[in-house]
Amino acid sequence: MPATIRDVARASGVHISTVSRTFSAPHLVNPETRVRVLACAEELGYRPNRAARALITGRTHNIGLIIADIANPFFPPLIKAAEGQARHRDYHVFVADTNEDPAAEEELVHALAKQVDGVLLCSPRMSNALIEQVSREVPVVVINRQVTGLPCVMMDVGQGARAAIEHLLGLGHRQLALLGGPRGSWTNQQMRRAAGAAARSGGAELTVLGPNPPTETGGSALATQVRDSGVTAVLAYNDLMAIGLIEGLDHLGIRVPQDVSVVGVDDIALSRLTRPKLTTVATPTAAAGRTAVDMLLQHDSELRPRGGGRAAAVGDRRTTAQVMLQTELVIRDSTGPLPGRSRPGSVPDGPGPHRLADPGSPTVTTGGVVAS
Amino acid sequence: MPATIRDVARASGVHISTVSRTFSAPHLVNPETRVRVLACAEELGYRPNRAARALITGRTHNIGLIIADIANPFFPPLIKAAEGQARHRDYHVFVADTNEDPAAEEELVHALAKQVDGVLLCSPRMSNALIEQVSREVPVVVINRQVTGLPCVMMDVGQGARAAIEHLLGLGHRQLALLGGPRGSWTNQQMRRAAGAAARSGGAELTVLGPNPPTETGGSALATQVRDSGVTAVLAYNDLMAIGLIEGLDHLGIRVPQDVSVVGVDDIALSRLTRPKLTTVATPTAAAGRTAVDMLLQHDSELRPRGGGRAAAVGDRRTTAQVMLQTELVIRDSTGPLPGRSRPGSVPDGPGPHRLADPGSPTVTTGGVVAS
DNA sequence: GTGAAAGCGCTAACAA
């Protein structure tokens, strides 16, 4: 049903290549011819077939965005930011959800590979080896993970975890727990390492519970374990788990922050809506989305070589940047002093959240050189 | 860099057509040849180029899912369900976000059109005329809207709104408000009509406020208007707005449900986490996603005719089903009796939510015949 | 069971 370039050529009495030029290099065609062709195209409802075009140019003007779980409110802001940035550069974003499943992840990335000019791998759960293999098939930017030799956009959750632990230490807590996230999560490793170190140097004990599904349910399921462990403060892998935990504790009659303090990570919109409002490590998700798109499209024209060639391997790129984005601790109402120390009743709704780091996102860039 | 069919043919010493068959019609090729080809393909990391394949077969095995706002928690369950169902049928789903922008919507659907076998238009904001035009270019299933002549999956928010209003009437409320959603929303119309009728026949007054952005902010911005209007109960376009409104009222010192009752729509996960827990009209979003995929893929083999032909126009399909999915009112803690009537202090956490309709989702199907 | 050849819709040299 859809009109092809040939239909338009026939209708406007020119050769198909002229029609082609009208769309892909308008300045090379006589204005009069152009309007005629355009008119016919309009009338026939002709639209260039992007897939066919891609077959030749090697450029689809699409980018793929692979997400572990669309239902996790952490991701939508990142998706939106990536889409906005891509749109500016005349690209479309196709989002695919892997359901936290490494196998689905691999399959989807392969399915997408040929239909996009590059892929953003967001919080990948697959192995580094697999990621490297994939990157040989299609240009990749990794988000929320460090893979040597590949462009990466990371958020400094290590620093965030440290700040959170220090905040809890400052409130007098010495028995701490960390609710781990999913297996294979880089963020998880970073948090664990940093939180462990911070607790140790503060003379506190840190119990690690996990791995767990990074969801509200994952958090609430841990409530009894948290109670039985005797800790007075908890750092959760993300806000969803923190909120779930608070719910779970509530059912057990344990109050937050009076009995137990809870800190999340991500600062999702929801964390401001729950009671108590959640103390959390804010991650610059929108900035991450934008940055990743920029990095992917940086070498725009080099992504694929001109005629006859093949897609450029990532190794062809001369430099591979790795960017670390700052996080910041946002103190709200889910953390309070160690029980039995000072008791001002409840935490005041106060002068608003304190932000320990600069707002905005001053980023630290580490340039690296890749052997070619 | 990626290996092509020719590389594999060369490596395994057969003609490219044999390689092609090995992948698309394995039974037509000698087992021994097959294993040899497969081995070479494996070694070279060959994967058939889906775009090139699509050019011939007319089938991409992708479906597009166009969403008004990925950040709206209403959509993720629908997306997930659609993806799951698609995966069963060996299809991939590409999600695109339009930011509630009709123009972006149109552009995206066209960008997707040629790269997918069909498009799910979810809560479209564009005009019916445009939708019909789009449906001439690519098979379409519309979700959350009724367009005559096109397959549609709807949720009976009219019935839901009626149930909500009747619930409020039963609690003694007579001054009601409806917080309208975005302009161009079909759901919005349905709710307005049904809520208006229900209020009228109950002898109540219904003030309509809107249109508004269907977000938390959109809801909280209406708090003063709600206060000044003197209503005692509110039905919001969706849960997000309801939650925002509750926050906004809270800032004004107005308590829910003691001073004002609030009902949402959608039953997003969040509505169980806020305090008070939200009374809301549950919509069967997952079922909608599954159903839409089924309807799109129903005529699977007819979607595009075999060799030489063009994509089948929607009109070619013999029947166009329109499905209406049931909704149900879930009563939680954000609704209570008219102030100054009975005062049991606060609403009991009670015996859990009451569900007024059957759970599950018995669906009403309306079959229609389309002129061809 | 396999090869040869045509062609999907389009772009990119090269001529004219």
Place this chain on the structure above:
DNA sequence: TTGTTAGCGCTTTCAC
């Protein structure tokens, strides 16, 4: 400025 030609990677007749 326009037409001609070749071909992107693949599938699909049709012979053999």
